[in-house]
Amino acid sequence: MIEPTRDPEQLAVHTLRMLAADAVEQARSGHPGMPMGMADGAFVLFQRFLRHDPTRPDWPGRDRFVLSAGHGSALLYALLHLYGYGVSLDDLKRFRQWGSCTPGHPERGCAPGVEMTTGPLGQGFATGVGLALASSHIHERLGGGAFSPADWRVWAIVSDGDLMEGVASEAASLAGHLRLGKLVYLYDDNRISIEGSTELSFGEDVAGRFEAYGWHVQKVDGHDRQALAAACEAARDEIERPSLICARTHIAYGSPGKQDSADSHGAPLGADELRETKRALGWPEEPAFFVPDEARALVERRRAELASEREAWEAELARWKAACPDGAALWEQLSRADLPAGLLDELIEAAAGESAATRALSGKVLQRAAKLVPGLLGGSADLAPSNKTAIKDGGSVAASSFGGRNIHFGVREHAMGAMLNGMALAGLVPYGGTFLVFADYLRPAIRLAALMELGAIYVLTHDSIFVGEDGPTHQPIEQLASLRCIPGLAVYRPADALETAAGWTLALRRRRGPTALVLSRQKLPALERPAGFRPDHALQGAYVLVPEREGKRAVVVASGSELAPAAAAARELGVRAVSMPSVECFFELGASERDAIVPAGWKVAVVEASRDPGWARVAGRDGLVIGMQGFGASAPGDELGERFGLDAGSIQRSLADWLAG
């Protein structure tokens, strides 16, 4: 055993290393290599640069720290423990156990100080771009002066895996384009991936690539804390460009047998190697989860400084509020995220009575919503004119100019999805548009929104074969079904102006989960509704649109563009027609409420221009589902309707046969 260091900083860094290694060992599962390799960089960030106060983890003025390399969660938990965020040694000992606040990958809501859920690579990187954009946006909306409560930075640790993922490339390009100077990403350049050396697959010039994106790039020794600090300082001072600090590190730093080896990535060191590592680092072999007093004292001093900084900030906030009452009022609104009373009525009024494509109606509703909800902002992955996602007179977010409410994401659906998550984390109400068929491109980000319970809104237009001539690559078939499978995502496919307003109302109200609005390219007729219908019925996911003739125990369920022809056929046939814009909302109703809409024992048919095996939940094993089986084709939409049996005449005939059968 070597002579132990008594340098408090070195002790603190080794503490992070060994807490992480001990936690993984105890769990018999996890990733020790990354925490041991990045402990120096992470400590420099937390100790010297990150603006935070562990006693106030939700301080709105804090910098955001994102561990994009989420498999290194043990490093984050070690930091949160050392800095006093309320993660105890017992919590570290319960790493990766049921109900602990220290799950295998960082999860939002589990431990204070965890800003977001990470693990799927690239997501943290791209979400951080959204967080940084949110800060710059709100700051500018609040006046853009020397102080605002939203003027914070985003610091992240990213891995080679993050940088290989397309979503990170998309986000990096946009961050560089927009000159998001508040981003500082520390790249854990350890040259090791799961399959072995990065020489197997990752030989690109990362620095050159990021410079080409417009980033400020530095290279440092990732174990030289002075150099790391100098680089962080330069990065912080560079306010016109996002920063990447390439920190050359050694994975599993300090482990005699596993440093620089892929073996240390995703498995415990093992008892013997852990002991050897502690010896090599001059660390006591016992007890596990050891924290030297010097490390505690060092961090304690910093905690006191951080608390003072936060208190100074609060004082400055009070002065700012007094000096900028308009800004203060807006900040208050954004923070509370209250919705006006009568939102549904307002939105209905905005689009009322028109026959139009639901995407066009959505565009109208959006204008009113933008007036009512100051935190609402968004854009499209280069399809704004088609998605109808532009806020008129909202201004555009542009390089070094962030106050606009329209974001041009470029043809970058996946980064858009992740950036929406970042903006939602910052308390904004973000939306993003693309064609429904391309929802596939951002699916991993949608899943994370659902997992984090974030109120992102997806405006997904061109929702069926009725897209027409663009053909099968642009015609969604399975997308409705596959979105409906994601736990916690609400999918809403409106049929006319009223339902479009209801869909937006639902989306704006849902601040604890994402919503997908699924909208038609083609014009749809305004529907007649029965006596006794109240607009809020459309919020419950399903309602009776056409009452049946007495004694007719059959019901036709439809959504979106298929509702009008299905309802017409139902009227003709004397059966009930039910509008079901949201299957998820319908299934959240109680059994008796559901039964009042789709009664048990009745014949059920479903009409929807999609392929959703889940409709059997409504129609049953033997019910009729009029929809799509395979891919679409390129032809005018009306002709496709006829060819695929989804025009009004075919629907009517199919339903008549079914009723007679």
Next chain:
Amino acid sequence: MIEPTRDPEQLAVHTLRMLAADAVEQARSGHPGMPMGMADGAFVLFQRFLRHDPTRPDWPGRDRFVLSAGHGSALLYALLHLYGYGVSLDDLKRFRQWGSCTPGHPERGCAPGVEMTTGPLGQGFATGVGLALASSHIHERLGGGAFSPADWRVWAIVSDGDLMEGVASEAASLAGHLRLGKLVYLYDDNRISIEGSTELSFGEDVAGRFEAYGWHVQKVDGHDRQALAAACEAARDEIERPSLICARTHIAYGSPGKQDSADSHGAPLGADELRETKRALGWPEEPAFFVPDEARALVERRRAELASEREAWEAELARWKAACPDGAALWEQLSRADLPAGLLDELIEAAAGESAATRALSGKVLQRAAKLVPGLLGGSADLAPSNKTAIKDGGSVAASSFGGRNIHFGVREHAMGAMLNGMALAGLVPYGGTFLVFADYLRPAIRLAALMELGAIYVLTHDSIFVGEDGPTHQPIEQLASLRCIPGLAVYRPADALETAAGWTLALRRRRGPTALVLSRQKLPALERPAGFRPDHALQGAYVLVPEREGKRAVVVASGSELAPAAAAARELGVRAVSMPSVECFFELGASERDAIVPAGWKVAVVEASRDPGWARVAGRDGLVIGMQGFGASAPGDELGERFGLDAGSIQRSLADWLAG
């Protein structure tokens, strides 16, 4: 009207422009801007560089041309017409109409000369990388001499939208890393995207970025055909690096009112503007779809040369076959892609009788399959040790060394998916591995495989909450369901060694559609099967594993890791147990065959550790589905089973209650 040019080449280029503009005008729908802007570059490629013979569109030695910017399909169809690929003027007049060979975006199988389906941006770019890798791989396997029948190049036209997409970034990085010199991509740098100038969102230094990836990059005036030709020549001669030629173009070149305007991207010019454009280019206003004789004659001469070149190649092929009988035999095998008789038995033998994780069994089956199927190659998105995807002694594909059968895709799931498509287009039998939860990352490529009817194989391991400690970001819940929604994709979730062998057999046989193998992380027991069971029953998607006691009209259906506990419970309760590794294959059976397995009128329960609303097709509206509703959690897998009611005891209790209820 200006004096018409009589330069045959200029006439041919204007012919492409105007045929495309006329086709879009006639269809009243489409994208005229790109074809008009890229006509020069496309003509230079087809006339001087692309090795092709329009009379033999399936000539294996041809270069592959990929229109990654698939919205410019009218340009491709105009080229195919002009070069005599069997696309007639009538076909151009039926652009985007039902049943025509000229759909809105290029579709594989519609017109000869269309190599792949494009439209979803980035896919063509990344698929081209797979095509180029396939060429280099096969060429090296065939001996790597001065001649081989697989020694062709990939030429593509890519747009700014392609370059913004993450999937293209991933593929570009890997192409540079591997030094895929057979790629030449012509970038249509027209500075216009749908929302307007690329200055809105795309300010990066594209050339610098691609140089950082290791590409050879040139910049030219995209309307200067001499410069284009010089750049193509330099690119062709650069055999150690992929090439990007940034061609500065004007969208809708020649249109007085719409050149350089986003308005020309996705809508017809309009009759007036089309007339003005023809005038400005010195083109006759009538008739539409005009092709000058000089252009026809110019291309006709080139066609004759191309045919001679192809004939020379055939002669060289014959000489090569004689000189390299081993290579010739392998080429024959690869071209025929025959499978050995008794494949299923062979694969069963390879994994027989073992209790193991199905991912481990898959790894064993793979070794045997690799011996039996010479075209089989693949890898993982940096998870090979977990996915068990390595072919032992297969060698690795590496920079400038392509003969290995193991591909290290890096953490690039989406590019992997697209590259599998490219390799499948080249006749190989490619597979790619990742965790099931990350199937979301490559979903757009899976969809295209299904649409193109390509036999890509996805090895998706870690298939449920039984992943355990890694937690909800790594535990698939909705992925099984969402994959099952994709038309034409077969999803197979085996329960033991025999079914794993059957899944691979199915996948290897399916050369007209992709297959997803869904595999467990955790060990599963070998199953006992009833008398009369034949292994090929496992290929039909479902079979009776446990016969019911007489008179018991109830059936429990399960897949994968839930089959053993469900079968045990069924034995105990005296009800039938059905293994259903593939729901799609089951529903391809006739109604009576299905009824013999899951009889109508019986009580049905389903057990699967997933969230698949489509199970209602099997269980009915009132059937029991024991599965997951929400996301998982981080804890050891066994504990998660208990917590979520999916351990053997809980399953048994739930089924007993259901049967009693």
